[in-house]
Amino acid sequence: MMEMNYDAAIIGGGVVGCAIARELARYDLSICVIEREEDVCSGTSKANSAIVHAGFDATPGSLKARFNVEGNRMMGELSEELDFSMIQNGSLVLCFSEEDIPALKKLYEKGIKNGVTGLSILSGDEVRAMEPNVTETVVAALYAPTGGIVCPFGLTIGLAENACDNGVEFLFNTEVKVIEKTEKGYDLKTGEGTIHASYVINAAGVYADVFHNMVSEKKIHITVRKGDYCLLDKEAGTHVSHTIFQLPGKMGKGVLVTPTVHGNLLIGPSATDVEDKEGVNTDAKDLSDIMEKAVWGVKNIPFRQTITSFSGLRAHEAGDDFILGEVSDAAGFFNAAGIESPGLTSAPAIGVYIADLVAEKAKASRKENFKTTRKGILDPQKLSFEKRAELIKKDPRYGTIICRCEGVSEGEIVDAITRTLGAVSLDGIKRRVRAGMGRCQAGFCAPRTMEILARETDRTMEDICKNRPGSNIVTGHK
Amino acid sequence: MTEHDIVIIGGGPAGLAAAVAAKKAGITDILILERESCLGGILNQCIHNGFGLHTFKEELTGPEYAARYIEMAESENIPYKLNTMVLDISKDKEVTVINREDGLSTIKAKAIILAMGCRERPRGALNIPGYRPAGIYSAGTAQRLMNIEGFSVGKEVVILGSGDIGLIMARRMTLEGAKVKVVAELMPYSGGLKRNIVQCLDDYGIPLKLSHTVINIEGKDRVTGITLAQVDENRKPIPGTEEYYSCDTLLLSVGLIPENELSRGAGVRMSQVTSGPVVGDQLETSSEGIFACGNVLHVHDLVDYVSEEAALAGTSAAAYVKAACEKKAAHTVELSAENGVRYTVPQMIDLENMEDKVTVRFRVADVYKDRFISVYYDDVRVSHKKKKVLAPGEMEQVVLKKDSFKDYPELKRIVVCTEVE
Numbered sequence: 001m002m003e004m005n006y007d008a009a010i011i012g013g014g015v016v017g018c019a020i021a022r023e024l025a026r027y028d029l030s031i032c033v034i035e036r037e038e039d040v041c042s043g044t045s046k047a048n049s050a051i052v053h054a055g056f057d058a059t060p061g062s063l064k065a066r067f068n069v070e071g072n073r074m075m076g077e078l079s080e081e082l083d084f085s086m087i088q089n090g091s092l093v094l095c096f097s098e099e100d101i102p103a104l105k106k107l108y109e110k111g112i113k114n115g116v117t118g119l120s121i122l123s124g125d126e127v128r129a130m131e132p133n134v135t136e137t138v139v140a141a142l143y144a145p146t147g148g149i150v151c152p153f154g155l156t157i158g159l160a161e162n163a164c165d166n167g168v169e170f171l172f173n174t175e176v177k178v179i180e181k182t183e184k185g186y187d188l189k190t191g192e193g194t195i196h197a198s199y200v201i202n203a204a205g206v207y208a209d210v211f212h213n214m215v216s217e218k219k220i221h222i223t224v225r226k227g228d229y230c231l232l233d234k235e236a237g238t239h240v241s242h243t244i245f246q247l248p249g250k251m252g253k254g255v256l257v258t259p260t261v262h263g264n265l266l267i268g269p270s271a272t273d274v275e276d277k278e279g280v281n282t283d284a285k286d287l288s289d290i291m292e293k294a295v296w297g298v299k300n301i302p303f304r305q306t307i308t309s310f311s312g313l314r315a316h317e318a319g320d321d322f323i324l325g326e327v328s329d330a331a332g333f334f335n336a337a338g339i340e341s342p343g344l345t346s347a348p349a350i351g352v353y354i355a356d357l358v359a360e361k362a363k364a365s366r367k368e369n370f371k372t373t374r375k376g377i378l379d380p381q382k383l384s385f386e387k388r389a390e391l392i393k394k395d396p397r398y399g400t401i402i403c404r405c406e407g408v409s410e411g412e413i414v415d416a417i418t419r420t421l422g423a424v425s426l427d428g429i430k431r432r433v434r435a436g437m438g439r440c441q442a443g444f445c446a447p448r449t450m451e452i453l454a455r456e457t458d459r460t461m462e463d464i465c466k467n468r469p470g471s472n473i474v475t476g477h478k
Numbered sequence: 479m480t481e482h483d484i485v486i487i488g489g490g491p492a493g494l495a496a497a498v499a500a501k502k503a504g505i506t507d508i509l510i511l512e513r514e515s516c517l518g519g520i521l522n523q524c525i526h527n528g529f530g531l532h533t534f535k536e537e538l539t540g541p542e543y544a545a546r547y548i549e550m551a552e553s554e555n556i557p558y559k560l561n562t563m564v565l566d567i568s569k570d571k572e573v574t575v576i577n578r579e580d581g582l583s584t585i586k587a588k589a590i591i592l593a594m595g596c597r598e599r600p601r602g603a604l605n606i607p608g609y610r611p612a613g614i615y616s617a618g619t620a621q622r623l624m625n626i627e628g629f630s631v632g633k634e635v636v637i638l639g640s641g642d643i644g645l646i647m648a649r650r651m652t653l654e655g656a657k658v659k660v661v662a663e664l665m666p667y668s669g670g671l672k673r674n675i676v677q678c679l680d681d682y683g684i685p686l687k688l689s690h691t692v693i694n695i696e697g698k699d700r701v702t703g704i705t706l707a708q709v710d711e712n713r714k715p716i717p718g719t720e721e722y723y724s725c726d727t728l729l730l731s732v733g734l735i736p737e738n739e740l741s742r743g744a745g746v747r748m749s750q751v752t753s754g755p756v757v758g759d760q761l762e763t764s765s766e767g768i769f770a771c772g773n774v775l776h777v778h779d780l781v782d783y784v785s786e787e788a789a790l791a792g793t794s795a796a797a798y799v800k801a802a803c804e805k806k807a808a809h810t811v812e813l814s815a816e817n818g819v820r821y822t823v824p825q826m827i828d829l830e831n832m833e834d835k836v837t838v839r840f841r842v843a844d845v846y847k848d849r850f851i852s853v854y855y856d857d858v859r860v861s862h863k864k865k866k867v868l869a870p871g872e873m874e875q876v877v878l879k880k881d882s883f884k885d886y887p888e889l890k891r892i893v894v895c896t897e898v899e
Binding site (some may be wrong): 184187229230278280282284297306307308385388389392393396397399435439440441444447466467468473475477 | 582583613694715725811
């Protein structure tokens with residue numbers, strides 16, 4: 001059993017944990033991220049709407065409002081520093097009845113109070129001029145040009161890789177079971193051994209209440225809120241160009257319809273409270289609900305082109321706001337809890353905030369050699385014909401296409417496996433380079449991707465898993 | 479940029495048969511582009527027998543059938559490139575190609591034959607609810623892992639969909655020692671060939687549950703079980719009919735989709751019904767000089783028909799190249815699929831320039847007993863043939879002879895339909 005010492009231990013390798021890790025890596029501290037799965041971005045961060053919210057939704061003065069607007073402002077620069085995809089495509093909140101226009105105006109005013117720039121209210125016809133597939137029933141919409149879409153995998157993995165390049169250690173397949181207060185800080189007992197840390201940062205998503213409640217008398221409760229989504233083929237990706245929300249109204253709370261940064265069309269989510277913190281099973285009723293609701297605002301959605309459906313969990317805290325900062329009765333224990341929507345957008349800002357709090361408490365000084373940038377995995381499809389031809393001459397692996405639907409080459413897959421915090425599972429590869437993410441959903445490429453993964457990590461095909469240990473693909477060799 | 483008379487995209491049974499026919503029709507400058515590491519396509523993983531009964535009058539396995547055509551192509555010295563993926567076909571027949579040796583290059587073709595085959599519909603297309611663990615395969619993926627790579631993919635199996643691949647995998651997995659508990663089919667009839675139901679399920683005592691579907695998948699790491707339910711006439715699960723099956727593997731054989739991404743890029747007009755290009759009797763698409771055949775055109779049940787159809791595409795492309803790509807005067811008549819006939823391929827016949835006869839293939843929309851297949855030239859019924867059973871899983875055909883059109887100089891439309899009497 002291992003015995004390890006760190007100044008700071010972050011529980012959770014999701015977008016929030018990785019953002020904190022990356023920001024904390026700016027300081028002279030020894031840091032680890034403890035992740036129970038085999039890879040970062042394996043929980044809430046992997047299955048969500050992938051939206052950069054403008055920030056008009058949250059109650060003015062709330063932490064959600066503050067960090068959403070800050071996070072939105074940071075996202076553009078961050079996407080350049082860490083080389084992940086983000087598009088500021090603007091968002092629309094559709095309003096379906098004259099009676100609801102006051103509610104739309106309220107949303108506008110909330111946005112102004114929260115510091116969202118560029119907001120305007122459009123008439124139904126103006127909306128339809130921008131988005132020809134918006135239905136005739138729409139009477140008005142709130143337009144937010146600062147709204148955007150992001151690759152949640154690219155964001156999380158980019159933060160993690162950069163943190164790692166700056167000295168943060170990542171411990172995978174490591175589950176924290178017990179936290180004990182010690183004289184110097186905390187002992188985190190895991191299945192793999194004990195981690196001694198002076199400071200603990202709780203970024204455990206839907207499990208954040210469990211860890212908080214181990215050290216504090218002031219209990220919190222996270223409700224697991226499940227959301228089902230449908231993802232449509234890239235052929236449907238241009239059906240709308242903005243992110244289309246629906247104003248909650250007579251018909252209930254709507255769903256969003258949005259393009260993704262990769263050109264698919266995403267529809268969802270539903271909202272069902274569940275008991276199981278790993279209850280990511282989709283539900284027939286939830287899936288049909290989101291399809292029914294989606295067509296309130298957007299017509300002719302080609303649902304026949306659905307390539308996958310999935311479910312994500314949101315960590316809803318009873319107080320309906322983020323819980324950020326040092327726990328009052330547990331010195332040195334910091335929470336980033338209750339990070340539900342707009343958590344993805346807020347993560348970069350939360351990262352800075354929590355890291356600064358921890359660094360201040362630790363009286364840590366800033367490093368001089370912090371590397372601010374990280375190079376993403378090269379996407380040959382973004383190169384010119386000539387540049388791509390040159391690349392293949394230099395490295396012929398870029399000339400072998402493994403995933404035909406997404407056009408992913410062997411070179412990209414090898415890069416995904418061999419780089420900093422490389423992928424160890426099929427899902428890890430999928431999230432990094434999209435092999436298996438396309439319309440055949442890995443039907444053709446899975447065996448070939450498995451072979452490359454086995455070869456590059458010196459494992460057998462039987463050892464290759466979809467994600468965590470136990471999710472082996474083949475069951476034996478004949 | 480290199481140039482070739484005919485570029486064939488796909489080195490499976492369709493591409494190979496098209497190449498051999500084009501060569502025999504006198505075109506020597508042919509190039510086959512194949513994305514896999516060997517010719518033969520999906521046949522290479524179909525190690526069961528039953529191929530070639532029509533073409534070779536004997537029962538071959540998939541690899542054996544493929545080998546016959548590979549030998550023909552090689553003895554005709556037809557060049558091919560393996561591990562070569564086509565990224566794009568432009569409207570003016572420029573093909574962008576990628577591989578390790580040549581890198582990225584462009585090939586200009588006088589004629590193109592599309593022979594890219596099809597892919598399986600994934601779980602997501604059906605929105606099957608539940609968890610997303612390991613152990614869910616499309617039947618073809620499992621087939622490849624087992625038959626080419628030599629792995630076992632599961633011990634206790636449920637199969638959804640009674641398409642031919644699903645049926646064949648039910649037998650295959652049984653022979654490999656797995657327990658196939660049930661095959662569930664959403665429709666009230668099987669999507670596969672009757673002979674496969676008998677030889678792959680009945681012979682092994684594997685139950686087939688028609689009008690059933692998977693309504694839940696359990697297992698967070700690997701599949702641990704699934705729930706089946708009966709469906710009503712609207713294909714909605716009927717409450718109270720749920721049945722749980724423990725299993726570690728779910729195979730999906732829920733439909734094949736022609737792989738026409740490249741065709742769309744080339745601006746080829748597509749059929750909503752077949753998901754393949756709309757073609758005339760020469761198997762030419764709406765883009766001049768681009769021909770289509772095999773499963774990329776419409777999903778076939780027998781490879782023998784693929785070869786036959788592909789040979790026509792090959793000779794047509796050869797004729798197009800030899801005629802210096804010039805357009806002939808035409809009298810084009812549309813084929814109309816009606817009353818239980820879902821579609822026809824071809825969708826158009828050029829009565830002026832057609833061969834002596836044209837084979838029109840189609841599928842029906844439902845299982846019909848004691849029905850007639852009729853052909854109308856405008857309002858005149860010219861053919862009326864009784865069939866004991868018609869089923870969507872079995873492709874049907876009618877042959878139209880050129881001289882049968884002599885008496886209809888003003889013909890506007892050909893109707894293929896089923897009739898009760």
